[in-house]
Amino acid sequence: MLPETQGAAVPQDANHWLREILTAPVYDVARRTPLEPASRLSARLGNQIWLKREDLQPVFSFKLRGAYNRMRQLEPAERAAGVVAVSAGNHAQGVALAARELGVSAVIVMPQTTPRIKIQAVEALGARIELCGDSYSDAAARGDAIAATEGRRLIPPFDDAAVIAGQGTVAMELIADHRGRIDAVFVPVGGGGLCAGMAVYLKALDPSIRIVAVEPEDAACLAAALEAGRPVPLDQVGLFVDGCAVRQVGDITFALLRDRVDEVVTVSVDQVCAAIRDIFEDTRSIVEPAGALALAGMKRWIARSGAENGDLVAVLSGANMNFDRLGHISERAEVGGEHEALFGVTIPEETGSFLRFCRTIGRRSITEFNYRFRAAHEAQVYVGVQLGSAAERVAIRETLVGAGYAVADYTQNEVARLHVRHMVGGPAPALERERLFRFEFPERPGALFQFLETLGTRWNITMFHYRNRAAAYGRVLAGFAVKEAEDAAFEADLARLGFWFSEETGNPALRQFLL
Structure with missing residues (x-):
């Protein structure tokens, strides 16, 4: 059994991790997923491309491996008290399924912005759900409170030794199923649990295998940690690749990854969308953005390195995506591809x-x-x-x-693609001065009212365009009539609003078509 590692030295011995991964009882709930060749991609990219199909798990994600392994190691008193987890997606379903199989009471805390399809999936597994706040941090505070008041054990999504060992079973299957040499394995990174578990196993068996961590450009917490020499929080995190939208890599996962990851590749939203389409064309399956992240990174790595005739593996980590997002993904895939x-x-x-x-x-x-x-x-x-x-x-x-x-x-140009293409118009000649901003609205009742109450009572809104494709946050482009002498007061109200924003008054696409 793995020792508690939170706040303690992280075991680095390869034999220790091999033993924990090889004996992890994940197959009580998890499937041994196939390693499939991607023939169309292989021909196009000049390498033998393999896809590790974790999207085929019972909860359509690898997350149940680590959740179950952690919960199997609970003491009898902890099982009796129950567990609590904080998640808006795949970890929630993994914990709920593990709890059902083990007969353990589970509470899942989710932000109010969580799409209904994910809430329904967790409800179907029998867990109690609490919705709290607009963000993960709001939900996390509630999860900590429940753990303290009800005596429940908090099941972390990635920064836990047993969770990491459970995720490492993905690498165990990969090595067992592949015939011949593997040149590189591409793994998506959010908090780092999957990548850490796979890296310790792969490097222990074959140090020559190149481990490439792949992150979204707007949520590259591992890259930031490697540069700083320690885990550091990101100021902002993009939400499109929601399964990897993590502000800070884990302490335990970073300790395992810092000397085992060979490089980090970051990719854009458009490149992820193009990879979702690539996977569909090879497998006729639709993965979520985080599920396509590794392939997007592989494609960028091949283009950058000029690699040829290699055996390259991408982990398809999950397929929990709202159908309504497909229109937006298809639109962006054209540019990304x-x-x-x-x-x-x-x-x-x-x-x-x-x-x-x-x-x-x-x-x-x-x-x-x-x-x-x-x-x-x-x-x-x-x-x-x-x-x-x-x-x-x-x-x-x-x-x-x-x-x-x-x-x-x-x-x-992000503004041109998200907004201008739907708003081609012209200037408003009566306006003395106009400032334009992009916002991300939490998808919950009252968000628009909060926006109007904060900014619409004092400032004249001159333009408003809203875009959402079933994500937790909607995209808004808004204009305001603001005199130069009023800039400081207006910016104070922007800060008070509390939504992410970016000024776009000087954006060339807006100036050509709207100003």
């Missing part, structure tokens, strides 16, 4: 100008076309073009510039 380019083009406002513009683009598929009259002699066009290759994006821009058009490439 370099299948679509987005341009803002100024064309003459005269008869035949559209036809001449389309002739200049040539016989390419137009994915989007938005037009706005701007002045007596010119018009603004927001156009999406389907690409056959990444080089074609540059070629299209050069062709348009060569034909005399003023062209801006907005393919990588």
Whole structure:
């Protein structure tokens, strides 16, 4: 049995971890998931690509391995008192399933922003659910309170030796099922439990296997810890890859990873969306963003390193995703897979100008076309073009510039992709001064009311656009009439609101189409 490691020295002995992983009783609840070749990806990327299918677990995620291993090691008195866990997703389902199998009472604390599909999945497993606050930290405070008042054992999602050993059984299966040499294994990282468990096992058996940790660009807590030499909190965490949206890597997981991970690769939202589509095309299965993270990192690593003819493994960590998010993912996958380019083009406002513009683009598929009259002699066009290759994006821009058009490439402009493409309009000439901001709204009743109560009673809202695809947070673009002398008071109200925001007044896409 693993010792308690919170606040104590973390065991580093390889034999210790091999023994704990090999004897972890996870198969009481977990499946031995397949290691499948990805033929389409292999042919396209010039390497033999393997997918470790943890999305096929009973709760559609690897998380039940660690949760069950931790709960099997509870003392009789702890089992009698019950457990509590804080999670908005896969860990919650793992704990709930383990509790049902072991006959243990479980309370799962979730933020109020948790999508209904995840709440229903946990309810179906028989756990008691409490919804608390808008964020994980709010829910965590409630979980600590329940543990203290009800005497329940808190089951951590990643920073626990037994949890790490349970997750390490993924690597045990991988080694057993693969024939021949493995050059690199790509593992998604949130708090680091899966990567730590796999890394200690793989490096103990074959130190030559390259361990590549993959993180979202906007939630790279392991990369930050490695740079600082210790776990450090991130100021902000992106929420799209919700299964890996962790502000700080665990103390135990970092102690195991710092000398075992060979490198960290970070990827964008668009690259994750493209990887979700890649997986679907090879397997006809749809994974969640965290489930595709490792493959997105592998693709970026191959492009950067020029690797060829290697045996590379990506762990598909989960498939718990709302159906309503698929539209947004499909839209972003076009850009992430370099299948679509987005341009803002100024064309003459005269008869035949559209036809001449389309002739200049040539016989390419137009994915989007938005037009706005701007002045007596010119018009603004927001156009999406389907690409056959990444080089074609540059070629299209050069062709348009060569034909005399003023062209801006907005393919990588977040505001242009999330908002402007749905809002092509024009300036509001009566406004003396306007400031534009992006916000992330928690998806709960009262969020809009809180926004309006804080900012809408004193400041004139000049524009408002909301976008959400069944995520915990919605995206908002809003404009305000603010005189220069009022900036300090307005910014104080922004801070009081408490929502994430970013000023976009100078964004070139907004200036071309909306200002």
